[in-house]
Amino acid sequence: MAFVRKKSGGNYGGYYQLVESRRVDGQPRQKVLLHLGLHPTVEDALKKWPREIKKLRRDAVQDREGVPESHDSAVGMRTFYRDCLKRADSFDRQADELEKKLARLRDFKATGVVPSTGRLV
Numbered sequence: 001m002a003f004v005r006k007k008s009g010g011n012y013g014g015y016y017q018l019v020e021s022r023r024v025d026g027q028p029r030q031k032v033l034l035h036l037g038l039h040p041t042v043e044d045a046l047k048k049w050p051r052e053i054k055k056l057r058r059d060a061v062q063d064r065e066g067v068p069e070s071h072d073s074a075v076g077m078r079t080f081y082r083d084c085l086k087r088a089d090s091f092d093r094q095a096d097e098l099e100k101k102l103a104r105l106r107d108f109k110a111t112g113v114v115p116s117t118g119r120l121v
Helices: 042-065 078-111
Strands: 002-007 015-024 027-037
Touching (some): 002 027, 027 078, 042 078
């Protein structure tokens, strides 16, 4: 059975992990299944991650729409436009990673790895 653990530190005063506890050679060991970030419960992550993914995708589209087709020939703006495209790619990568985490969390929930409450222990 998994539980949510709070870890101290970081810029926000702490973050949360979905952890599974098991015994190895008679000793308790904890394995991190998934990092929940700032979300203190599984339900909170399940509720807010889809919104975060949409926001990241929207930000990527906005950055790409601001770059004209002929951005390489724009004198003085070439670096700015390249940075916009890099930032858009970064937003897409973050959204992809978050979608993978969301799918894993849903799988954990469906298979019963996560308790029905998913609350901090």
